[in-house]
Amino acid sequence: MARGRMNWLKLFSTAVFVFLYLPLLIVVVYSFNDSKLNAEWVGFTLKWYGVLFDDTEMLTAARNSLLIATFSAAVAALLGTLAGMAMSRLRLRLLPALVLAPVAMPDILLGVSLLILFIMLNISLGLVSVILAHITFCIGYVALSVQARMGSMDDSLIEAARDLGASPWQAFSRITLPLLAPGIIAGALMAFTLSIDDFVVTFFTAGVGSSTLPLQIYSMVKIAVTPEVNAISTLLMVVTLLLVTLASRFNKHALRGTI
Amino acid sequence: MLEIRGISKKFGDFEALKGVDLHIGAGEFFTLLGPSGCGKTTLLRMIAGFEAPDSGEILLEGKDMVGTPPEQRPVHTVFQNYALFPHMTVAQNIAFPLQMARVQADEIDARVQQALDNVHLPDKAGAYPAALSGGQRQRIAIARALVKRPRLLLLDEPLSALDAKMREQMQIELINLQKEVGITFIYVTHDQGEALALSHRIAVMNQGKIAQLDQPAQLYNHPNSRFVADFIGQCNLLEATVTDSDRHHADLELHHIGPVRVSLAPAVTVTKGQRCLLTLRPEKIRIARNLHALVDETHFCGKIHDTLYLGDVTVYKVELAQGILLEALLANSGNHASERFAVGDSVEVAWNSSAGHLIAEP
Numbered sequence: 103m104a105r106g107r108m109n110w111l112k113l114f115s116t117a118v119f120v121f122l123y124l125p126l127l128i129v130v131v132y133s134f135n136d137s138k139l140n141a142e143w144v145g146f147t148l149k150w151y152g153v154l155f156d157d158t159e160m161l162t163a164a165r166n167s168l169l170i171a172t173f174s175a176a177v178a179a180l181l182g183t184l185a186g187m188a189m190s191r192l193r194l195r196l197l198p199a200l201v202l203a204p205v206a207m208p209d210i211l212l213g214v215s216l217l218i219l220f221i222m223l224n225i226s227l228g229l230v231s232v233i234l235a236h237i238t239f240c241i242g243y244v245a246l247s248v249q250a251r252m253g254s255m256d257d258s259l260i261e262a263a264r265d266l267g268a269s270p271w272q273a274f275s276r277i278t279l280p281l282l283a284p285g286i287i288a289g290a291l292m293a294f295t296l297s298i299d300d301f302v303v304t305f306f307t308a309g310v311g312s313s314t315l316p317l318q319i320y321s322m323v324k325i326a327v328t329p330e331v332n333a334i335s336t337l338l339m340v341v342t343l344l345l346v347t348l349a350s351r352f353n354k355h356a357l358r359g360t361i
Numbered sequence: 362m363l364e365i366r367g368i369s370k371k372f373g374d375f376e377a378l379k380g381v382d383l384h385i386g387a388g389e390f391f392t393l394l395g396p397s398g399c400g401k402t403t404l405l406r407m408i409a410g411f412e413a414p415d416s417g418e419i420l421l422e423g424k425d426m427v428g429t430p431p432e433q434r435p436v437h438t439v440f441q442n443y444a445l446f447p448h449m450t451v452a453q454n455i456a457f458p459l460q461m462a463r464v465q466a467d468e469i470d471a472r473v474q475q476a477l478d479n480v481h482l483p484d485k486a487g488a489y490p491a492a493l494s495g496g497q498r499q500r501i502a503i504a505r506a507l508v509k510r511p512r513l514l515l516l517d518e519p520l521s522a523l524d525a526k527m528r529e530q531m532q533i534e535l536i537n538l539q540k541e542v543g544i545t546f547i548y549v550t551h552d553q554g555e556a557l558a559l560s561h562r563i564a565v566m567n568q569g570k571i572a573q574l575d576q577p578a579q580l581y582n583h584p585n586s587r588f589v590a591d592f593i594g595q596c597n598l599l600e601a602t603v604t605d606s607d608r609h610h611a612d613l614e615l616h617h618i619g620p621v622r623v624s625l626a627p628a629v630t631v632t633k634g635q636r637c638l639l640t641l642r643p644e645k646i647r648i649a650r651n652l653h654a655l656v657d658e659t660h661f662c663g664k665i666h667d668t669l670y671l672g673d674v675t676v677y678k679v680e681l682a683q684g685i686l687l688e689a690l691l692a693n694s695g696n697h698a699s700e701r702f703a704v705g706d707s708v709e710v711a712w713n714s715s716a717g718h719l720i721a722e723p
């Protein structure tokens with residue numbers, strides 16, 4: 103009885119994983135295919151990756167993506183940490199909703215409203231506008247991660263630090279910050295990943311010369327799904343997986359209190 | 362060294378402390394004892410500086426502490442859950458207060474080692490708190506709180522998370538440690554046994570007020586109220602009316618039981634006709650099938666209502682009159698079969714006139 107149920111569970115979860123990862127697998131496989139068409143397997147090659155590194159537009163897009171992700175993640179880490187601490191300390195009803203709304207809101211809404219805002223404020227569309235836009239939806243992830251960490255932190259630790267002679271600032275820098283660090287890092291990694299992968303919000307807020315990798319891929323796909331697209335998609339996938347794994351490791355350690 | 366004058370504190374509408382006065386001497390092991398919720402932690406947090414009183418003064422060696430932040434008070438706390446910093450090693454935890462005080466690095470090392478030796482954990486310097494047992498964490502928390510030599514050490518139910526064996530051992534260590542370092546301890550507990558074992562003086566608290574402040578033996582033998590008598594140890598409380606009294610003795614009529622004579626503690630005065638409570642500790646009552654009443658003893662007859670075998674002693678509840686039970690203890694020291702009674706047996710109980718203590722109830 104229980105065994106039978108276990109087998110069904112295995113079967114279902116395998117099916118789900120196949121459904122989730124088969125399309126990605128196909129992209130990866132064809133990125134190594136020695137043919138211009140995504141039709142049949144001809145032979146193994148790395149030449150599409152070579153093409154990628156000769157494509158100046160692609161390289162510019164990659165540089166933009168990294169720049170945007172780094173800046174957005176860094177600023178979101180700072181603001182998100184403050185928001186997360188405020189959310190767990192002040193217990194204001196509205197604050198979590200305000201911080202998390204951009205996370206839950208449809209990207210297209212966020213994109214359109216930011217576009218309108220930038221136009222109203224006369225902010226020219228470019229790297230800066232994209233970074234500002236990405237920060238808005240990244241803050242929530244850092245805030246959530248930091249809030250969870252705050253929740254598992256014992257308030258008496260701060261009191262103990264004060265009791266033993268630490269000023270409020272010393273208690274923050276010596277106790278609170280190190281204990282929150284895994285949460286902040288995990289949140290920042292998540293933010294970096296989301297920024298690198300974002301298409302919709304970037305689409306609305308980017309201008310000439312601030313194209314990112316997802317935008318670049320989209321513009322290429324409009325013509326044809328070339329093996330070069332497969333190659334850059336594979337690279338993007340690897341980076342994303344790496345960062346997500348790293349983030350979850352930080353969170354796990356954070357929860358066990360071993361960092 | 363510490364003087365607390367008229368401290369009151371409200372949380373919303375709830376009065377947590379209602380005018381507390383205390384005077385604690387240098388080098389004293391002082392305990393705040395009371396049931397959960399009576400305001401012990403609130404008072405301790407005020408001394409530490411985490412809570413401000415609504416009114417009243419806290420004078421430490423003559424200086425008013427109210428308004429001084431915790432880090433500037435020469436007072437350290439051992440928290441109930443230890444509050445060791447999880448991301449620091451034991452040595453780093455103990456070094457923390459010294460670093461905050463900008464002590465030289467090489468002096469810090471020496472003092473940390475000394476502190477570890479004092480709590481008998483010399484080789485745990487590199488361990489993280491997560492790798493320590495409850496008793497070890499307790500010792501490290503105490504070492505950390507003592508390393509800077511505070512004028513006053515506050516301990517909030519520090520042993521409550523330990524098992525019974527460990528607790529007893531830690532009690533002995535605490536007594537010895539306090540003697541060694543000579544620092545004033547203010548100890549909070551709801552465990553009356555712990556308070557009696559550790560303290561020089563105890564303040565029994567009830568609902569935000571101090572019910573009685575005395576030395577342990579005084580508190581145990583001469584409780585001043587029904588609450589204190591009940592809270593500290595097992596106690597028989599018999600209602601009575603005074604029929605006659607002089608400076609040293611009172612003759613009472615125990616309601617439904619009969620007349621009895623008690624000697625009066627110096628602080629107690631009663632007048633004829635006054636209603637009062639006679640407190641009698643179970644271990645001070647003699648119980649046998651046939652008692653030969655001694656001089657100065659009163660004896661009554663009763664029936665065994667319940668027996669409770671506790672290993673070292675057996676508790677007998679003796680019904681003296683309809684619905685009036687008296688608890689008596691008998692040590693199970695020998696194999697005297699004649700000393701064992703069964704439910705329903707007729708027995709006699711007796712106590713010395715100085716065994717009981719009188720509480721004048723208004």
Ligand SMILES: Nc1ncnc2c1ncn2[C@@H]1O[C@H](COP(=O)(O)OP(=O)(O)O)[C@@H](O)[C@H]1O
Nearest residue numbers: 372373377395396397398399400401402403404
């Ligand atoms: N910050 C606070 N806000 C509201 N009520 C509190 C607060 N701190 C303590 N109390 C209340 O004050 C009373 C006394 O608390 P406490 O001093 O912790 O008691 P004890 O340590 O004797 O168990 C309790 O009823 C508690 O609920």
Ligand SMILES: [Mg+2]
Nearest residue numbers: 401402403517
């Ligand atoms: Mg308490």
